[in-house]
Amino acid sequence: MVRNLNESSTPSDWRYDYLDKFAKRGSGHTPDKEIPEYWNGGIKWISLADSSKLDNGYIYETDKEISEEGIKNSSAVLHPQGTVVLSRDAGVGKSAVMSSPMAVSQHFIAWRCDNSEKINSWFLYNWLQLMKPEFERQAVGSTIKTIGLPYFKKLKIAAPPIAQQQKIAQILSSWDKAIEKLEALTAAKQKRKKALMQQLLTGKKRFAGFEGEWKTYHLSEIFSERNESGFNDLTLLSITREKGVIPRDEVERKDTSNDDKSKYLRICPGDIGYNTMRMWQGVSALSDLEGIVSPAYTICVPKNNIDAKYASFLFKTPVVMNLFLRYSQGLTSDTWNLKFRHFSEIKITIPEKAEQQKIAFVLSAADIEIETHQKQLSALKEQKKGLMQQLLTGKIRVKLDKEN
Structure with missing residues (x-):
């Protein structure tokens, strides 16, 4: 929880005032995109495409550049190195310090801090980072949330x-x-792990003592399907790409599961579950838990000739995910699904279990x-x-x- 300072709680040697009294505030503009002379002129220009570059201290590069002509014929301004920039639209509250002179689009606020007797660029950057939750609360809009310019005219800061x-x-x-x-x-x-997966899971690199030929199997030869329902008393689980199989209440998104869990599927430790419509995107995991999952998942039980942990890594490789994509059924990407019967037809080549x-x-x-x-x-x-x-x-x- 951010504890904001107000005038009464400001330390005696600190100054509490409008941020505009400490730094010169400026907004930005987008030169006419139909006029080529306004673009690619070597002046770095921060736009929404650069939102991912913010919140990491300095911003060094931008997706697009404008020209001096673009500056002269628009409301865009070239801000000096050390200017602090804040996004007021997509990525609301993200900020950075300009590593070199740059301009910004209308989606950003820029504060010049070149008056060293009032405010330090990096002090302001860190203060904006601290205030980010507040900026997010102030943003309004149904599709793209934004903070209007009048808000920043009234923004106050306490600074030593x-x-x-x-x-x-x-x-x-x-x-x-x-x-x-x-x-x-x-x-x-x-x-390094990605490189290891590429080498070890394709046989390009092998450990000493393993020399036998790898064998090709249909997935039906190394997995069976678990299709057990009616275990309503078990914990509701979710299968995620990054966190594996976890209790459903640990998932951040809203719980949309049905009240009636009678058709939910049982998953056991050692099983591999996957999202039937997103297997080709890597949404699969080896379970350490027993519970139930939505019927939107498919549950695979490893047979004796496959190590479940090995398979869980194999299923995340680009080559195998491409196979999952090829065997998925449906007219559009929104409806592609990989039922177990189609999963079973896929062939993979694997070493002996050891x-x-x-x-x-x-x-x-x-x-x-x-x-x-x-x-x-x-x-x-x-x-x-x-x-x-x-x-x-x-x-x-x-x-x-x-x-x-």
């Missing part, structure tokens, strides 16, 4: 003297660097390592969020170097 702002920004920057380092490590581990288990062990170890990093990353971000709340509201006061 510039030296304290710089110190706060420096402290938070050290956390950002730690987060960035851990994100890069996690991404590297994920890339080699499957070795491959599954190595890939599972990679998953555990990635999950550990992701938990560390989540904890680090939560810690930073708590620190921001304390530092940016004056609850914890920083000491300047000359005070030590």
